[in-house]
Amino acid sequence: MNNDCIFCKIIHKKSPGHIVHEDALCTAFLPLKPINPGHVLVASQQHYDSFLDMPNDVALHITQTAREIGQRINKAYKPVKVGFSIVGFEVSHVHIHVVPLYKKYEITSSTYASIKNGRIAWTDESMHACSQDEQRDILARLQPQ
Ligand SMILES: [Zn+2]
Incomplete structure (x- = not known):
């Protein structure tokens, strides 16, 4: 576990997280600010900086x-569509974004993000943090059937 990594803290239950799925190799949880409701992050249990370097x-x-x-x-x-992306600029713990998409460019977050000073800058007014009620509803909807 990397003590400076927020995903490691969520995976190892040191920080709260809304867990959709967990097993020996990965944990899936809701991001704080989803692109759309139902957006899930699937992260490896172990901390790896890069998808290219993981086993x-x-x-x-x-x-x-x-x-x-x-x-x-x-x-x-x-x-x-359901979109998938692995980027890792914001949190360098390998994770796959799984995002319900309704418009062509949502997966690139071009509606919500831009590059400022070489970093991704999110426009907070267009992304909203889910309330506890919204997160509970998403978790209930995403249970295996
Ligand atoms: Zn980590």
């Missing part, structure tokens, strides 16, 4: 889990 079996497992979560999102929210 193949872990990379395969988090990818398979992201697909499975994507199927739940598809069923619960019926978006136009």
Whole structure:
């Protein structure tokens, strides 16, 4: 565990998180500021800085889990598409964004983000933090059936 990493803290229950799924290799949880309701992050249990450097079996497992979560999102929210992305600029703990998408450019967050001084800057007015009630509703919708 990396003590400076917020995802490690959520995964190891040192910080609160809304967990959608967890197993020996990964944990899926709700981001604080989703692109759309139903947006889930699938992170490796162990801290890896880069998807390219993580062991193949872990990379395969988090990818398979992201697909499975994507199927739940598809069923619960019926978006136009379910998008997947691995970036890691904000938190350098490998995680896959699984996002219900209704418009073409939502996955790139171009509606919500821009580059300022070489860093991603989020426009807080267009992204809203989910309330506890909204997060409970999302968790209930994303339970396996
Ligand atoms: Zn970490």
